[in-house]
Amino acid sequence: MKVADIERELDHARNQGPVRDIAIPPCPELLVALRKEVDKADPDPSEIARIASSDVAMAASLLRTVNSPLYARARAADTVAQAVSMLGVGPTVGILTSFLTRNAIRSNSPLLEHFWETSTRRALAMGFIARQLYGVDADVAHTCGLFCHVGIPIMMQGVKGYAGTLAEALARQDRSFTETENAAHKTDHAVVGAIVAKTWCLPPIIVAAVRLHHDFTALTDTRFPEEARTLVAMGLVAESLVARHEGVEVQREWEQHGDACLAHIRVSAGEVDAWVDALHPVFESVAVA
Numbered sequence: 001m002k003v004a005d006i007e008r009e010l011d012h013a014r015n016q017g018p019v020r021d022i023a024i025p026p027c028p029e030l031l032v033a034l035r036k037e038v039d040k041a042d043p044d045p046s047e048i049a050r051i052a053s054s055d056v057a058m059a060a061s062l063l064r065t066v067n068s069p070l071y072a073r074a075r076a077a078d079t080v081a082q083a084v085s086m087l088g089v090g091p092t093v094g095i096l097t098s099f100l101t102r103n104a105i106r107s108n109s110p111l112l113e114h115f116w117e118t119s120t121r122r123a124l125a126m127g128f129i130a131r132q133l134y135g136v137d138a139d140v141a142h143t144c145g146l147f148c149h150v151g152i153p154i155m156m157q158g159v160k161g162y163a164g165t166l167a168e169a170l171a172r173q174d175r176s177f178t179e180t181e182n183a184a185h186k187t188d189h190a191v192v193g194a195i196v197a198k199t200w201c202l203p204p205i206i207v208a209a210v211r212l213h214h215d216f217t218a219l220t221d222t223r224f225p226e227e228a229r230t231l232v233a234m235g236l237v238a239e240s241l242v243a244r245h246e247g248v249e250v251q252r253e254w255e256q257h258g259d260a261c262l263a264h265i266r267v268s269a270g271e272v273d274a275w276v277d278a279l280h281p282v283f284e285s286v287a288v289a
Helices: 003-015 029-038 045-053 056-066 080-087 089-104 115-132 138-147 151-158 162-171 177-185 189-199 204-212 216-220 226-246 252-265 269-284
Strands: none
Touching: 003 189, 003 204, 029 045, 029 089, 045 056, 045 080, 045 089, 056 080, 056 089, 080 089, 089 115, 089 138, 115 138, 115 226, 115 269, 138 189, 138 204, 138 226, 151 162, 151 189, 162 177, 177 189, 189 204, 204 226, 216 226, 216 252, 226 252, 226 269
């Protein structure tokens, strides 16, 4: 199965399968404009700054983030243009994408109270891991981490009975999260999240990785692109790092597939322990308004 096969599967699920009745929010116009600029051979930082400045709340979020302990700058950014200059295009786009995504996809359930904080930490962890490896784009990894679980709030909004399924999936130890979702609804958040990524015209490799992020048989399946398989492995490592920070007990998936994921990205358990300490101040700085 190649990326194109995954996209055909998603099209079938969207048009004829159980996802056809789920409302997928349209990509925010500002994110469309942002991605159009980023996809150019030489993105213009001034245009990125203009897009960021076109929404007061988004501009404020960018300035708040760049001036937070997360980046520990010697001097504060006073304008959006300064923020873009300090951060660079890639990290700026990551922050803006996060803001636009969480404002387009609401999560009002008490079960999802800390959803965006956890998603932001996962995205930051994946970007961090990418920078420790060779040949992995940190901005792609960050976006993938942000979108891995966006299917959950969308299913919460659009699928009857999903709140109960979510509570059950979080509690069960005898089967995987997606197995519980599929048993109840004949689809899962990995499929729905990948459809969102595809609908929003994210890079196909991110669409593939989001679709596969709970399918660890993909790690050894050479029909899938190596980059997608690496993102899947990184995703579970990032999930474990966030869980350890948030005090969540060891997850079933990590117990079953953690070693395989570490082997795939050629990282030792000792290195992950060091990453826990390195990421602590980064995770602590996350505050989603």
